[in-house]
Amino acid sequence: MNETISAIATAHGVSSISIIRLSGSDALSIARRVSKLQNIIPRHAHLTSLYNAEDALIDQAIMIYFASPNSFTGEDIVEFQCHGGMIVAEEILSTVLAYGARLAEPGEFSKRAFLNGKIDLTEAEAISKLIEAKSVDAAKILAKQMKGELKAFVDESRDALLRSLAYSEVMIDYAEEDIPDDILESISSQLDGLIEQITRIVDASHRRRGLIEGFKVAIIGKPNVGKSSLLNALLSYERAIVSDIAGTTRDTIEEQVRIGSHIIRLVDTAGIRESEDTIEKIGIERSLSSVEDADVIIALFDSSRVFDHEDEKIVSMLDNLEDKHLIVALNKSDLEKKFDTSILSSYDPIEVSAKKGFVRLTERMETLFDSIGEGDEIMLVSARQIEAVKYAKSAIEEAKFPLQSGELEFFSYHLQEAVKAISSISKPYDSEEILDKMFGEFCLGK
Numbered sequence: 001m002n003e004t005i006s007a008i009a010t011a012h013g014v015s016s017i018s019i020i021r022l023s024g025s026d027a028l029s030i031a032r033r034v035s036k037l038q039n040i041i042p043r044h045a046h047l048t049s050l051y052n053a054e055d056a057l058i059d060q061a062i063m064i065y066f067a068s069p070n071s072f073t074g075e076d077i078v079e080f081q082c083h084g085g086m087i088v089a090e091e092i093l094s095t096v097l098a099y100g101a102r103l104a105e106p107g108e109f110s111k112r113a114f115l116n117g118k119i120d121l122t123e124a125e126a127i128s129k130l131i132e133a134k135s136v137d138a139a140k141i142l143a144k145q146m147k148g149e150l151k152a153f154v155d156e157s158r159d160a161l162l163r164s165l166a167y168s169e170v171m172i173d174y175a176e177e178d179i180p181d182d183i184l185e186s187i188s189s190q191l192d193g194l195i196e197q198i199t200r201i202v203d204a205s206h207r208r209r210g211l212i213e214g215f216k217v218a219i220i221g222k223p224n225v226g227k228s229s230l231l232n233a234l235l236s237y238e239r240a241i242v243s244d245i246a247g248t249t250r251d252t253i254e255e256q257v258r259i260g261s262h263i264i265r266l267v268d269t270a271g272i273r274e275s276e277d278t279i280e281k282i283g284i285e286r287s288l289s290s291v292e293d294a295d296v297i298i299a300l301f302d303s304s305r306v307f308d309h310e311d312e313k314i315v316s317m318l319d320n321l322e323d324k325h326l327i328v329a330l331n332k333s334d335l336e337k338k339f340d341t342s343i344l345s346s347y348d349p350i351e352v353s354a355k356k357g358f359v360r361l362t363e364r365m366e367t368l369f370d371s372i373g374e375g376d377e378i379m380l381v382s383a384r385q386i387e388a389v390k391y392a393k394s395a396i397e398e399a400k401f402p403l404q405s406g407e408l409e410f411f412s413y414h415l416q417e418a419v420k421a422i423s424s425i426s427k428p429y430d431s432e433e434i435l436d437k438m439f440g441e442f443c444l445g446k
C-alpha cells in the first residue's frame, strides 16, 4: 500500500497562487478534513475554506480532486490552489502532513506516474527537463517528447532489431555456407541504417545540449580588449570590474543573460597573455579551461590598437577550437581604427563597442543559437538516454562481424544487448536504485 504524499508544487517565493499536491489512497479523506466538505466531486473546482488541525481558517482556496486512476499519478490526487507566498502553502502542507500524509521526495509524483504506467521514462525525463529548459526551442522539443516522440523512435528501432534477430534465429539452423547472401545483405544494410540514424541523433543531441542547459558562451582575448566591459554591457549592469590596467580580471565570472529566446551562461575570463604573476597565471589557466567547457567562444580584439603578438596568440588558439562555435568581434569601434581587420577576414569579424553599441553581436548570437535549435531530429535529453543509445550502437556494430562470418549465435547475443539498451530508454528498469537516482534529480513537487 502506497503512503499518501504531499508537496508544494509551485516555486518557493512570492507568487499570486501556490499549488499543493496530495497523492495516494488517503488523499480524499485528508481533503475532507481540511475543507470540511463531504461531497467532493471529481474534477470539479471547489471554491472552499481550508482549516488547519487546530480548526483555524487558513485560506479560501480552490480544491480539485482527481479520482484514481484518472490523475497524473494514477492515484487519488487532490490539489489545493491557494493564495501565493509561502505562509499559506506551508500551513496547508503541514496540515495534510498532520493528517497522515508524508512529504514527497523530489520527483516522487512523476515516479508514481511512471510506476502506474501513466508515463514512460522518456516522458518523465522530458517533464523534468522542461522545468529547466533554457530556450523556447528546447521547450518545443521537450513538449514533443512528452507526447511520445522519443518513445516512437525507441519502439521503431526495437522492432527493426527484433526483425533482424528473428531472421537470424530462423537461419541459425542453416549450415554456414547455406545462408542466402541476399538475406545477410538486407540485414546488414538495415543495421547500417540504424547505426547512421543513432549517430545523427547523438550528434544533434550533443550540439543542441545548450538549448536545455543554457549555452555556455566564453568571452576571451588578450588583456584590456574590453571583455569585462562587454559582459557588463550584455548584462546591463556593472557586474565585473573594468579598468585600463591590463590583467584586471583574475577569476572567471559567469552570469545568465537572455539573448532572444535563449537564456545563456555568459563567462568573462582573465585576459590571456604571458604572465609571471602567480594569481594572474591561475586566472589564465581558468580562462583556458572555460574555452574547453564553452559551446560558443566570443574572441574579442581591440580595434583601436595595432595587431600584436598577444593577439596573434589568440588567433592561433582559434584554429584549434574544433567543435565549438566561434564569433570574432573587434571592440572599441567608437575609437579610431588602428587594427588591420584583414588579418581576421576569414573569421567574418563584427565590429562592436562595449560603450556605444553591440546589437550586431547580440544579433549574431541569436542567429547562431536559433540555427543550433533548428531541425526535426529527435533529441536525447539526459546522459542516461545518450549512454543507452551509444551502448546500443556499439552492440549493433559488434553484431556485424559475426553476421559476416555466419556466427549467428554471437550475432544474436549482441543484437539482444542492443535491444535491451534501446528498450531501457523508455521501459522499466528492474533496478529500484536507478529509478530512485533518476527521479531524485527532479524538482520537489514534480
Ligand SMILES: Nc1nc2c(c(=O)[nH]1)N(C=O)[C@@H](CNc1ccc(C(=O)N[C@@H](CCC(=O)O)C(=O)O)cc1)CN2
Pocket (backbone or CB within 6 Å): 019, 066, 069, 070, 071, 072, 079, 118
Ligand atoms: N494544476 C495542475 N496543472 C498542471 C499539472 C498538474 O498536475 N496540475 N501538470 C502536471 O504535470 C501538467 C499537466 N499534466 C497532466 C497530465 C495528466 C493529468 C491527468 O489528470 N491525467 C489523467 C486524466 C487524463 C484525461 O482526462 O485526459 C489520466 O492520465 O488518467 C493531469 C495533468 C501541467 N499543468
Ligand SMILES: Nc1nc2c(ncn2[C@@H]2O[C@H](COP(=O)(O)OP(=O)(O)OP(=O)(O)O)[C@@H](O)[C@H]2O)c(=O)[nH]1
Pocket (backbone or CB within 6 Å): 221, 222, 223, 224, 225, 226, 227, 228, 229, 230, 241, 242, 243, 244, 245, 246, 247, 248, 249, 250, 269, 270, 271, 272, 331, 332, 333, 334, 335, 352, 353, 354, 355, 356
Ligand atoms: N572607448 C572604448 N573603451 C572601451 C571599450 N570597451 C572597453 N573599453 C575600455 O578598455 C579598458 C579595458 O576594459 P576591460 O573591460 O577592463 O578589459 P578586459 O578585456 O576585461 O581586461 P582584462 O580583464 O584586464 O583582461 C577600460 O578602460 C575600458 O573602459 C569600448 O568599446 N570603447
Ligand SMILES: [K+]
Pocket (backbone or CB within 6 Å): 223, 224, 242, 243, 244, 245, 246, 247, 248, 249
Ligand atoms: K582591464
Ligand SMILES: [Mg+2]
Pocket (backbone or CB within 6 Å): 227, 228, 229, 240, 241, 242, 248, 249, 268, 269, 270, 271
Ligand atoms: Mg576583464
